[in-house]
Amino acid sequence: MRRDELGDLAVFLTVAEELSFTRAAAKLGTSQSALSYTVRRLEERLGVRLLTRTTRSVMPTAAGERLLRTLGPAFEDIDAELAALSALRDKPAGAIRITAGEYAATSILWPALDRLLPHYPDIKVEIEVDYGLTDIVAERFDAGVRLGEQVAKDMIAVPIGPEMRMAAAAAPSYFATRPPPRTPQDLTAHSCINLRLPTYGGLYAWEFEKDGRELRVRVEGQLAFNTVGLIVGAAVAGFGIACLLEVDMAAELRAGRLVRVLDDWCPPFPGYHLYYPSRRQPTPALALLVEALRYRG
Structure with a gap:
């Protein structure tokens, strides 16, 4: 595989996940026309159609779905390995994307970040306030914050607050x-x-x-x-x-x-937990944040 093909595959993955050239272009910081050209070039090289395009939607073909199932985990592994390299630094570095409700974001996440981030200038954090039960894997978040009873069983969940009522x-x-x-x-x-x-x-x-x-x-x-x-x-x-x-x-x-x-x-029930996929090793930056948030009673 030539090195430029890896970049083309990354473009296809983003468009296929977003189901939109517009959203993919915004996410990648480029133009729709550039993405369209890249996907067409990849299709010509492979000799198969990967995306079905209409004026209103973009959907993967059967070949595109197959490639998407292969590329998703592979690129996640690459991202994890690259992030793990920060363990070789003197201090953890990297970006962390978290989804949380507004109360958890303002009352739990932000106070911890306010104490932590001044000591780790190379860690970048993005918090998206969302009241829905976001699929953190599909939406490519590193972690989420939800009440304990709302966390899926296949996630690693760390308590970050007391019981609630x-x-x-x-x-x-x-x-x-x-x-x-x-x-x-x-x-x-x-x-x-x-x-x-x-x-x-x-x-x-x-x-x-x-x-x-x-x-x-x-x-x-x-x-x-x-x-x-x-x-x-x-x-x-x-x-x-x-x-x-x-x-x-x-x-x-x-x-x-x-x-x-x-x-x-109204009896008490498990409070807020930070959770992330059990099959994904947390990056040093995320591991640091987990320990800073861990509730110890």
Whole structure:
């Protein structure tokens, strides 16, 4: 294989993964026309069509799918070996891409990075805030941060925060005209503020547990939001009961702007974990960050 062919294969891999010349060009910092020329040159050299192009989409052909399955793991191994070379440096170096929710990014990741990065100027970190359950392998992230129960079983997961709890709460003004719920089933008689989930667009079914008994309740109300801040604001304004992570409402609960209910139905569960693929050896830079984030109680 000539050296220029390796570069052509890398271009094909990016276009095939992105399913778009536009997104691939942005990712590689070049033009769409340059990528199109490179892919055509590769197809002519191999004598097979690798991509099916229309005005709206790009899809791998059968030959392209086969090549994609081969190239993906091979280039991941190359990236891992190149990153591992930083272990030979005096200090770890390299880029780390992490996906996390906003609370974890601002309250856990950033404080650790603020302490760590000044001592390691050759480490670069990119954090993408995402409320969905991103496939970190498909999206080529080095690691992700999610609640422990959301981490896939084939991942290495490292706890980076304490156990957490859910909290159901409403403003004192809301309970001034109606009795608070005593069981999750009582919520059907209340106005509740729904959370629209980012992954599939459905409404979050409120989850409760007591004495080993688990309940999921579909609630109704005037309002639904896909952001935590708006839900908290609506609850404080008296529009109904909200059910969120306890940390999301901690300030309002302490100040008395929200009153908690169903506390005995909200047991603790595993908190935030940083996770990465078990078959991939973490780079020295990622290993350093893992140790800086590891929760030790």
